[in-house]
Amino acid sequence: MDFTIAAILGLDGLTNGAIYALVALALVLVFSVTRIIFIPQGEFVAFGALTLASLQMGKVPGTVWLLLLMAVAAAVLDVVQGLRERRPLSRIALSLVRTLALPAALAALTPLLLRWQAPLWVQVLATLAIVTTMGPLLYRLAYRALSAASVLTLLIVSVGVHFALTGLGLVFFGAEGYRTPAFWEARFDVGPLSLTGQTLIIFGASVVLLLAMFFFFERTLTGKALKATSVNRTGARLMGISGDAAGSMSFTMAAFIGALSGLLISPSTTIYYDTGFLIGLKGFVAAVFGGLASFPMALAGAVGVGLIESFGSFWASAFKEVIVFTVILPVLLWRSFVDPHHEEH
Template sequence: MDFSIASILALDGMTNGAVYALLATATVLLFAVTRVIFIPQGEFVAYGALTLAVLQTGQVPGTVWLLLIMAAVAAVVEAVHGLRQRRPAGLVAKSAVLTLALPLVIATVAMVAAPLNLPLVVQALLTLAIVTPLGGLTYRLAYESLADATVLVLLIVSVGVHFALTGVGLLFFGAEGYRNPSFWDARFNAGPLMLTGQTVIIFLASAALIVLLWLFFERSLYGKALRATAVNRLGARLMGISTVQAGRLSFTMAAFIGALSGLLIGPTTTVFYDSGFLIGLKGFVAAVFGGLASYPMALVGALGVGLLESFGSFWASSFKEVIVFTSILPVLLWRSLRDPHTEED
């Protein structure tokens, strides 16, 4: 291996690592706020890429129907819960209408816009609008009633949600893979390296989102509420912070990050309905490097995973996934020795 090959592999690893960094950030966010190890994070990646691909064909993507179905079920659950608590019928009806309003607006816009073959950037924004609400609805339907359960129970639920979302992806998108057009077709030469416009977009979008997340957590009231919930759920409740709203908001943000990641990787690889699983797991491995608690360490771990995958594919392409996932073992051993296990309350 000479310097030029090493440079190309490093660039490829850092490009993949930038995407894994987004997923690792979402994984850390969800675990810190809700204690959920969200295995289906990768499904939002696949949904983002495939939704844009279907919009490119001028058809209405299946995620629109999934959004409507989940919103309808959430409205029914909300209404039943309200009636059991003997709330006024007017408040129950208002809550159901609010639950359905935004998904109906998004679905209507998608149905009208899909056949128009709008510019790629507009279709990408519409994709984010379709996929992002799925996060909050997933929390409401699968996790909200179990918010105080143990981490093990929440992990088991995550496994079930993963299989459900994967099956729904196969139903709505089929087994065929899709590859989206690049957002920027430019080429830049830097010595032995050739940067594509899509690579530049991946780096810029990842950096911008990480900065925005930092500003959100440091400067906004909602961000500070999420930080308080992550530090002490009981203390946050006593201070008047709704842990239910914190859970919904964190899952919505995770869905947005996943959908954006799908848009970024869609032009670089062929995405299938189940492609998100391995991508999400690599983001999880990066999050484990940060102990599922540290955002900076998760970002470092993501770059490490990307570089390890890139160089591993060069030396032993058949075992690159094994190399990546095996790397988690020494990290877990080190953390186990550093922080002795304590029983969960």
């Protein structure tokens, strides 16, 4: 291997690492706030890419119908809970409007966008809106009632949700793979490297999102409430911070990050209905570097995973996935020494 090949592999590893970093950040965010090891994070990545691909082909994405089904199911739960708690009908009606308004509006606007033949950036915004709205609904349907359950119980639920979303992805999008057009077709030569516009967009979007998250957690009241919940859930609840609202917000952000990751990666690789699982698993390996609690360590782990995958594919392409996932074993051993487990109370 000479310097040119190493530089090309390094750039490829950093590009993939930027995507894994976004997924790892979402996993750390959800776990720190809700104690949920969010295995279905990868499904948001796949849904983001496949939703945009459907819009590009002039079809109404299956995620629109899934979003409507989730909203209706959440609305039914709200009505049942409201009647059980004997809330005023006006409060129940207001809850229904909050639950159904945005999904119904997106379902009505999507066919109009197809008739209008909306430009790519409008389709991107529509995709982000559709997939992001699924986040809090998923929390409401699958996790909110189990917020006080053990981590193991929440993990089992996450496995079930993953399989359910994967199956629905197969139903709505089929077994074919799709790619979306690049956001920027430019190409720049820097020494032995050839940088595409899409690569620069991946780096730029990742940096902007990281800075936005830092500003959100350090400068906004909602971000500080989420941060307080991640540090001490009981103390945050005693101070009046709603655990349900924090969980819903964390899932909203995770869905947005997942959808954005799918949009960024889909021009350079073919996305299938089950592709998100491998991407999410690599993001999980990166998140484990930080013990599912440290954002900076998760970022470092994501870069490491990307580089290991890239160089591993050069030396032993048939075993690159094995090499990446084997890395988690010494990391887990190291974490067990530096951060011994304490029983939950």
